[in-house]
Every structure is written in structure tokens, then in C-alpha cells.
Amino acid sequence: MxxxxxxxxxLEEKIPGLKLTPEGAGFLVDRKDLLTVARFLKENEPYKxxxxxxxxxxxxKEYLESVAYLYSMEKKEGPILLKVRVSREDPKVPSLTPLxxxxxxxxxxxxxxxxxxxxxxxxxxxxxxxEEFVHYPLRKDYKxxxxxxxxxxxxxxxxxxxxx
Amino acid sequence: MxxxxxxxxxxxxxxxxGPQHPSTHxxxxxxxxxxxxxxxxxxxxxxxxxxxxxxxxxxxxxxxSMPFTDRLDYICSMTNNLxxxxxxxxxxxxxxxxxxxxxxxxxAELTRLVxxxxxxxxxxxxxxxxFTPTLxxxxxxxxxxxxxxxxxxxxxxxxxxxxxxxxxxxxxxxMEKLKEVIANYxxxxxxxxxxxxxxxxxxGRCQNVGILPRKLAVNASVTGPMxxxxxxxxxxxxxxxYSIYPRFKFRVPLGTVxxxxxxxxxxxxxxxxxxxxxxxxVKEMPExxxxxxxxxxxxKSPRTFxxxxxxxxxxxxxxxGELGFYLVSDGTPNPYRYHVRPPSFVNLTILEDMCxxxxxxxxxxxxxxxxxxxxxVDR
Numbered sequence: 001m002x003x004x005x006x007x008x009x010x011l012e013e014k015i016p017g018l019k020l021t022p023e024g025a026g027f028l029v030d031r032k033d034l035l036t037v038a039r040f041l042k043e044n045e046p047y048k049x050x051x052x053x054x055x056x057x058x059x060x061k062e063y064l065e066s067v068a069y070l071y072s073m074e075k076k077e078g079p080i081l082l083k084v085r086v087s088r089e090d091p092k093v094p095s096l097t098p099l100x101x102x103x104x105x106x107x108x109x110x111x112x113x114x115x116x117x118x119x120x121x122x123x124x125x126x127x128x129x130x131e132e133f134v135h136y137p138l139r140k141d142y143k144x145x146x147x148x149x150x151x152x153x154x155x156x157x158x159x160x161x162x163x164x
Numbered sequence: 165m166x167x168x169x170x171x172x173x174x175x176x177x178x179x180x181x182g183p184q185h186p187s188t189h190x191x192x193x194x195x196x197x198x199x200x201x202x203x204x205x206x207x208x209x210x211x212x213x214x215x216x217x218x219x220x221x222x223x224x225x226x227x228x229s230m231p232f233t234d235r236l237d238y239i240c241s242m243t244n245n246l247x248x249x250x251x252x253x254x255x256x257x258x259x260x261x262x263x264x265x266x267x268x269x270x271x272a273e274l275t276r277l278v279x280x281x282x283x284x285x286x287x288x289x290x291x292x293x294x295f296t297p298t299l300x301x302x303x304x305x306x307x308x309x310x311x312x313x314x315x316x317x318x319x320x321x322x323x324x325x326x327x328x329x330x331x332x333x334x335x336x337x338x339m340e341k342l343k344e345v346i347a348n349y350x351x352x353x354x355x356x357x358x359x360x361x362x363x364x365x366x367x368g369r370c371q372n373v374g375i376l377p378r379k380l381a382v383n384a385s386v387t388g389p390m391x392x393x394x395x396x397x398x399x400x401x402x403x404x405x406y407s408i409y410p411r412f413k414f415r416v417p418l419g420t421v422x423x424x425x426x427x428x429x430x431x432x433x434x435x436x437x438x439x440x441x442x443x444x445x446v447k448e449m450p451e452x453x454x455x456x457x458x459x460x461x462x463x464k465s466p467r468t469f470x471x472x473x474x475x476x477x478x479x480x481x482x483x484x485g486e487l488g489f490y491l492v493s494d495g496t497p498n499p500y501r502y503h504v505r506p507p508s509f510v511n512l513t514i515l516e517d518m519c520x521x522x523x524x525x526x527x528x529x530x531x532x533x534x535x536x537x538x539x540x541v542d543r
Contacts, residue, residue, distance in 0.1 A: 001339065002409070024474070024475060025477075050383070051382060051383050051385055052385055053479070053486060053488065053505065054479075054488050054490055054503070054505040055457060055478055056490055056503040056505075058492055058500075058501045058503075059501075067475075067490065068486075069477055069490075072396045073382050075384075076398065076403045078210060079477070099512070100379070100383060100384075100385065101383045101384040101385070101513060102383065102384045102386070102513060103385070104384075104513050105509060105510060105512065105513045106505075107512065109509075113218075122422040126211075127210065127211065128210065128542060129211060130211065131213065137216055137219060138216070138218060138219055148497040160186020
């Protein structure tokens with residue numbers, strides 16, 4: 001695989017107005033550019049990144065991050081990492097599912113655990129937690145409810161930080 | 165209710181298969197809409213075993229999560245350990261002694277034998293051959309579990325790998341037993357195949373059922389034997405060449421049609437390749453340390469183990485597909501973020517597409533051929 005600098009140069013040349021920040025094994029991408037970059041990497045030689053392997057959220061307290069690892073099954077290369085940072089108040093990230101079916105359940109999981117809203121996802125529902133659950137349990141400010149309290153002693157969910 | 169597409173006035177029927185049903189391999193539910201016996205809609209519902217594995221790991225030291233990874237895919241605890249160890253070693257830059265690498269490969273391949281043998285047994289269960297093939301499979305699995313017990317002290321929850329090696333060396337007499345198991349395995353596979361591979365019922369039920377086209381398989385991030393049954397040559401042991409896999413000669417079996425039968429047969433062939441890897445590993449295995457001196461202190465006092473800030477993604481070819489661990493360190497003894505990329509969870513994405521237009525009984529064997537373990541799907 002080409003070194004990251006070369007890929008960055010190539011991407012910025014081909015997609016007008018794109019600004020990438022190198023970050024580890026990949027790039028930090030603005031959310032408005034995510035789909036364009038992913039589609040470019042998927043469809044063009046010599047990348048052919050046709051396989052999204054790992055997709056998950058991370059809560060860095062100041063912002064939420066959605067991480068996607070792209071690999072190429074055709075070229076047996078990779079990974080290229082695409083990270084998108086969004087604020088907690090407006091956690092919207094474009095969905096990769098229209099491009100890669102494999103992102104479908106993983107995005108549902110990231111939504112379930114972090115409350116990242118994947119726009120354009122065909123079926124964004126909770127997947128591991130039950131539907132009535134209102135919190136996002138992997139956010140750092142989530143406090144599990146006290147198991148010792150009786151049902152009528154519990155605080156309403158809105159009072160607990162990290163609630164919807 | 166929608167109207168069914170027939171001349172008679174009939175209705176679609178909504179059925180929940182599971183969560184308590186022997187064919188769902190655990191607490192898993194398929195919400196199915198049926199037109200007669202034909203599946204027209206299928207939505208998997210999961211999370212019954214959810215315990216937020218990832219949140220628990222954030223509150224524990226790196227090493228403390230090692231025994232917990234056993235409980236992900238409880239049939240393949242050794243490969244779960246290996247995947248986690250590789251991710252942490254990547255994060256912290258730890259070297260592994262050569263003998264330990266051999267031990268790891270041996271354990272990983274034995275796990276692959278266990279997993280595939282059991283899967284074939286359970287697939288036959290789903291086909292209606294109630295527990296006879298499964299007991300043949302269990303008989304062989306016991307022999308390998310005895311080896312696991314001798315080495316790690318536990319049959320299923322092995323907790324055997326450490327960052328920078330494995331917990332302890334093989335005990336005395338282990339190699340003889342191992343060689344015996346390896347030598348006898350092809351004979352068992354022959355016996356198994358004689359019963360199954362050209363069995364008319366098996367062929368009739370499995371061939372051309374649940375076909376997963378190559379392109380869709382790649383697009384849906386399907387990995388493992390299921391992907392290779394669709395004819396995509398992608399094995400992480402070859403692609404990444406992690407551990408010492410590049411040293412061994414083995415082939416990657418591929419399917420042509422991508423149906424349930426191919427998924428069954430690719431697994432049988434993969435077991436034969438695993439036996440080849442085991443034979444080579446046993447022959448070439450060197451003497452030496454199994455845990456480097458530096459890693460030993462880390463294993464004794466886990467709170468002093470603080471990987472540098474950053475993130476790492478380690479992945480291996482587990483028997484079910486790509487098992488990955490994504491770790492973020494903030495320089496403290498606990499991981500800041502710990503994410504598991506479970507192969508069977510991601511492979512389930514495509515379940516509905518494979519079942520549409522087929523009968524309920526086909527949906528059951530298609531689910532069986534995906535090879536899911538709910539401890540891993542739900543985490």
C-alpha cells in the first residue's frame with residue numbers, strides 16, 4: 001500500500017475542497033466529506049477499499065468519534081482509518097451503510113451505545129439494549145441506575161446525565 | 165396484516181423463532197413474516213445476553229479482561245485470548261518469544277478444529293439428524309479439551325495467553341498426547357465425511373440453499389469460512405501474516421457456489437489444513453522461554469502495566485471470521501476504550517438476504533451455517 005502521505009495528496013487532489021488531517025493509521029475527516037472519501041477509496045484504483053472491517057464509536061468527553069477501518073479484500077491491503085469527530089450536542093455522522101452493507105449492524109451498535117446518529121441509515125434502531133432504554137451506556141458520563149432502589153424511588157431518566 | 169399473494173384469501177403470519185428454541189443456538193430471536201411457509205421478511209433480534217462487556221473492561225486493568233474474553237465466544241476461548249493479546253501487544257509494543265508463538269499457533273489451530281467439528285455437528289442437528297453427528301463431534305472435542313485442560317487448567321475458559329507470551333509451558337507428556345490427537349484427527353474426519361459429505365439428504369437440503377453471492381459477501385463484511393465459501397480468497401492468517409503463520413505451508417479452501425453445502429465443506433477442508441499446520445508446528449517447535457522476562461513482571465502486577473497513549477486495532481482469523489479488538493489507551497492502567505469486533509455479529513447482517521423466498525426449515529439451516537455464538541453476538 002502507498003504511504004499515507006501519498007494517499008492524502010491523491011485524495012486532496014482528486015476531491016476539490018477536501019482537507020484531511022493525518023491521525024494514526026488514517027485520517028481525521030470532516031463529516032461532510034466522509035461519504036465522498038469513502039466512496040473514492042472504495043471505487044478507485046489502486047485502493048479498492050471494499051471492506052469495512054471495524055466500525056465503532058469512542059467518547060472522548062469533549063467530542064464523540066466514529067471510527068471506521070477500511071480494508072481491501074481485492075488487493076489484500078489496508079487498513080485506512082477514517083475518523084469523524086462530532087460534538088455531543090449534534091452527534092450526526094453520515095452513514096456508511098449505503099456504501100457498505102457491513103456497516104449496518106455496527107452503526108446500529110454505535111448508535112445504541114453512544115447515541116451517534118448515522119444519517120442515511122436504513123434502519124437505525126437500538127440493537128443490543130431494549131427499545132425503551134433511554135441512555136447511551138458507553139458514554140463516559142453514563143451512570144448505571146442503582147439496583148438497590150425501589151421502582152418509585154428512582155429518579156426520572158431525564159435527571160440522570162447522559163439521558164436523551 | 166398484509167395480504168398474501170395467492171388466489172385464496174389468506175394472511176401473512178408473523179412468527180417469533182426463539183429466543184428459546186434449540187435451533188437458534190442460544191438466546192436469539194428471528195422475527196419472521198411468513199406467507200404460508202415462505203419467508204418474506206426476517207429481522208434478527210439480539211441482546212438477550214448483553215452484559216456490556218466493553219463497559220466492564222473499561223473499569224478493569226488490561227490483564228483483568230483476559231479471562232473475560234473467554235466468555236465472548238465460549239467455544240473458542242483460546243483464539244479470543246490470542247486476539248486480545250495481539251491487540252494489546254500492538255498497543256504497547258511487546259515482543260513474544262518464539263516458543264510462545266508456536267504454542268499460540270498450536271492452540272489456535274486446535275480451537276479451529278473444535279469449532280468446526282462442533283459446527284458441523286450442530287448443523288446436522290438443525291437438519292434433523294438429532295444429536296447423532298453432534299455426539300461424534302463431541303467425542304473428538306473432548307480429546308482436545310483434555311489437552312486444553314492439561315495446559316491451562318480449564319477446559320473451556322482457558323485464560324491461557326498473556327501479553328508477551330502464554331501463561332505457562334506445556335506440561336510433561338503433553339506433546340505425546342498432542343501428537344496422538346493430531347495423528348488421529350484425519351481418521352475421524354474421514355469417518356465424519358463418509359457419513360455426511362455425500363449423504364443424499366444432506367446434499368438435498370444444503371445444496372443451492374442460502375446462496376450468498378461473492379459481491380454481496382464482500383460488501384456485507386462477511387468474514388471467515390462463510391466468506392471463503394462464497395469464493396473470496398481472504399484469510400487473515402495469509403493476508404496479515406500475524407504471529408508466525410507465514411512459516412507454515414497451508415492452503416485456503418474456497419467454495420464455488422456459496423450455499424450452505426459449500427459452507428459445510430469449506431469447514432471440513434479447513435480442518436484438514438489445520439491438521440497440516442499442527443503437524444508442522446509440532447515438528448519445528450523450538451525450546452525456550454514462553455513469557456519474556458519483561459512480560460512476566462507485567463503479568464504479576466497488572467496495575468503497573470500502562471501502555472502509551474494511542475489506539476490500536478488487532479485482528480486475527482478466528483474460526484468464525486475476523487475477530488478484532490480496538491483499544492484506546494490514555495496512559496492509565498485501564499483501557500480508555502475497549503471494543504470487540506465479533507465475527508458472528510457482523511456475519512448476521514446478511515441473514516435476511518439469504519433467507520428471503522425460502523422455507524422456514526431453510527432459514528434454520530442458514531442460521532446454523534453462519535455459525536454464531538451468542539456470547540459473542542451480544543457481548
